[in-house]
Amino acid sequence: MIPYSTQLIEQDDIDAVVEVLKGPFLTQGAKVEEFEKALCSYTGAKHAVVFNSATSALLGAYTVCKIEKDDEIITTPLSFVATSNMFVSLGAKPIWCDIKLDGNMDERLIEKLITPRTKAIVGVDFAGKPLEMSKIADIAQKYNLLFIDDASHALGSSVEGQKIGSFADMTILSFHAIKPITTGEGGAVLTDNDEWAKELRLFRSHGMIKKELWNSDMVSLGHNFRLTEIAAALGISQLKKLESFVKTRNKIAAYYDERFEDEKFFITQKIPSNMISSRHLYPIILNPEFHCKKEDIFRELQERGIGVQVHYKPIYQNSFYKEHFGNISLQVADDFYKSEISIPCHQKMTQEDASFVADTFLEILHKYSDKGCSF
Ligand SMILES: *Cc1c(COP(=O)(O)O)cnc(C)c1O
Numbered sequence: 001m002i003p004y005s006t007q008l009i010e011q012d013d014i015d016a017v018v019e020v021l022k023g024p025f026l027t028q029g030a031k032v033e034e035f036e037k038a039l040c041s042y043t044g045a046k047h048a049v050v051f052n053s054a055t056s057a058l059l060g061a062y063t064v065c066k067i068e069k070d071d072e073i074i075t076t077p078l079s080f081v082a083t084s085n086m087f088v089s090l091g092a093k094p095i096w097c098d099i100k101l102d103g104n105m106d107e108r109l110i111e112k113l114i115t116p117r118t119k120a121i122v123g124v125d126f127a128g129k130p131l132e133m134s135k136i137a138d139i140a141q142k143y144n145l146l147f148i149d150d151a152s153h154a155l156g157s158s159v160e161g162q163k164i165g166s167f168a169d170m171t172i173l174s175f176h177a178i179k180p181i182t183t184g185e186g187g188a189v190l191t192d193n194d195e196w197a198k199e200l201r202l203f204r205s206h207g208m209i210k211k212e213l214w215n216s217d218m219v220s221l222g223h224n225f226r227l228t229e230i231a232a233a234l235g236i237s238q239l240k241k242l243e244s245f246v247k248t249r250n251k252i253a254a255y256y257d258e259r260f261e262d263e264k265f266f267i268t269q270k271i272p273s274n275m276i277s278s279r280h281l282y283p284i285i286l287n288p289e290f291h292c293k294k295e296d297i298f299r300e301l302q303e304r305g306i307g308v309q310v311h312y313k314p315i316y317q318n319s320f321y322k323e324h325f326g327n328i329s330l331q332v333a334d335d336f337y338k339s340e341i342s343i344p345c346h347q348k349m350t351q352e353d354a355s356f357v358a359d360t361f362l363e364i365l366h367k368y369s370d371k372g373c374s375f
Contacts, residue, residue: 002344003307005178016237031232043165045190047197054174054187056225058086061170064199071119076105077314077333079124083150098330107135120146125154128278133167153280155180156246165190180278181238183231245347249279259358282345291338292373
């Protein structure tokens, strides 16, 4: 099975981890700081604070910028649930902004959703394609809102040569196994704000500061959301390869783009020439006539060894959200969910793998194109 995404771990990654295992510090040593410095120098952000997941990083980010009960957060439904779960856990309310056909939130709809209660705009760079950064930042500035970018897909992406991580007030990264680089589990908040960075470090580690000798003081409520030295060492090693991972995924994506250029049964996510996408995912947006056949197509692709996935069920369609926020339906997001299928695109793939995926995908799709719906 060729998975839709997977990690690439090589001997030097293993060596970096083993070195930590043989040393004195498995946690709270120098590797975490080294990883944070490397993230800053790669992205151009002033501060990087690493966490044990993007989910805890999101909770940290929302907490230190003081998102609280009854605040309204304008956000995208086309994401992993953690993006909104973490501000909902602080009592804030999601205000869903519909998306565009590229999977990113439609920045043209944001202004209409703003009320006196709006506190922040939280976007996701879907599949690695950067948001319309300057347009969203302008709206945020005009209405005095925070702009938070859940860039869990997008480490390595850039706009006009400027890397993700330097556009929003805070940018969240994920180092989960299948994300652009991995530490197994892990995440980070990037920000230029000194105060937030300081508070994020406290939030990550019990809110405690060291005083003299044995004395420490707990100055705020915190958690244990620390990343281990083992994970940080893997992160340092992986970050050195990010550029080559992005290059490989872009090669696969460019090959698909070429193969699919004349296809009439679906569209793909287009990346404008002023942007680079990490190509974390390669989303296919099937025409409506395939909606009723998507389950069959999905099943057959898996049977043929192609590990497809669907990104995402709109967050508001989950039971928890229906229960707490009622039934919501947004046209483009709902249709996108019916249409989308992500085919394999990752740094472990060969050209042969990509040809096999494209051939098999087209063959199966064409087979189903002249079958009616089996209601
Ligand atoms: C993966 C992902 C997360 C959660 O990341 P973890 O590191 O697994 O906690 C959050 N948001 C988005 C958009 C993601 O893709």
